[in-house]
Amino acid sequence: MKTGIIGLGKMGGALLRGMLKSGAVAPQDVWVYDHHKENMAALQAEHPGVHEAESEEAAADAVEALVLAVKPHAVLPLISALSEGDRELPLLISIAAAVTLDEMEERACDGTRIVRAMPNTPCMVLSGVIAYSPGTAVTDEDEEAARRLLSGCGSVFKVEESRMNAVSAISGCGPAYMFTALDALSDAGVAMGLPRKTALELAAGTMLGSALMLEQTGEHPMALRDAVTSPGGTTIAALNALDECGFRNAWIQAVKSAVRRAEEMEGN
Numbered sequence: 001m002k003t004g005i006i007g008l009g010k011m012g013g014a015l016l017r018g019m020l021k022s023g024a025v026a027p028q029d030v031w032v033y034d035h036h037k038e039n040m041a042a043l044q045a046e047h048p049g050v051h052e053a054e055s056e057e058a059a060a061d062a063v064e065a066l067v068l069a070v071k072p073h074a075v076l077p078l079i080s081a082l083s084e085g086d087r088e089l090p091l092l093i094s095i096a097a098a099v100t101l102d103e104m105e106e107r108a109c110d111g112t113r114i115v116r117a118m119p120n121t122p123c124m125v126l127s128g129v130i131a132y133s134p135g136t137a138v139t140d141e142d143e144e145a146a147r148r149l150l151s152g153c154g155s156v157f158k159v160e161e162s163r164m165n166a167v168s169a170i171s172g173c174g175p176a177y178m179f180t181a182l183d184a185l186s187d188a189g190v191a192m193g194l195p196r197k198t199a200l201e202l203a204a205g206t207m208l209g210s211a212l213m214l215e216q217t218g219e220h221p222m223a224l225r226d227a228v229t230s231p232g233g234t235t236i237a238a239l240n241a242l243d244e245c246g247f248r249n250a251w252i253q254a255v256k257s258a259v260r261r262a263e264e265m266e267g268n
Contacts, residue, residue, distance in 0.1 A: 012069025024152025128154030
């Protein structure tokens with residue numbers, strides 16, 4: 001499928017690189033437009049054959065599916081510009097946070113097919129989590145095409161759009177939470193005398209292995225936690241210290257704060 005993307009920022013770049021690495025799209029079937037020429041040059045050095053579109057409109061005209069990876073404040077003006085002259089647009093996949101399908105469909109011509117998606121940065125290493133909601137004009141074939149593109153980068157979930165802010169707060173923002181936890185664990189290791197590199201590798205390997213264990217066993221997280229928590233041992237002492245510091249509540253409040261901010265952005 002001929003696929004385009006407008007915007008090669010951190011998220012757009014991660015998503016497209018994931019699609020290319022996985023083979024979900026071939027370089028010769030990709031058209032890209034980005035204001036920053038250095039982003040385009042870097043992409044073409046990694047994936048020769050990718051086409052540079054001369055404009056947003058040229059990218060839209062060349063493809064069957066177009067990913068809109070611009071900042072949230074720029075998405076609605078972009079859709080308006082692309083829709084001028086009643087241009088028939090390809091399937092649009094917007095990854096802008098806090099911009100609703102209703103808002104996008106109001107700016108587009110009648111019948112424009114729009115999918116709202118929320119990927120995260122691990123898409124770059126084909127381990128992303130991507131949630132999506134289809135717009136009113138999206139057909140089953142469109143939805144399947146969007147899923148094929150997105151699934152090249154990781155796990156794909158269809159959600160009600162009303163839940164998209166919660167999704168964003170967990171999986172969209174989630175990598176930042178995980179990196180912060182890893183940094184704290186590695187700092188603790190250094191404080192206890194471990195070399196920084198060793199401490200970080202131990203922390204990252206433990207996080208990765210724990211996630212795989214949860215996924216592959218299907219057990220509840222608390223059951224897996226209990227399996228490693230011996231009575232009177234070191235793990236329960238550590239867990240008690242986390243509870244005293246409000247560890248669980250801090251994570252819950254972080255997600256709630258992210259949702260509130262997304263709702264504020266929608267209001268603006």
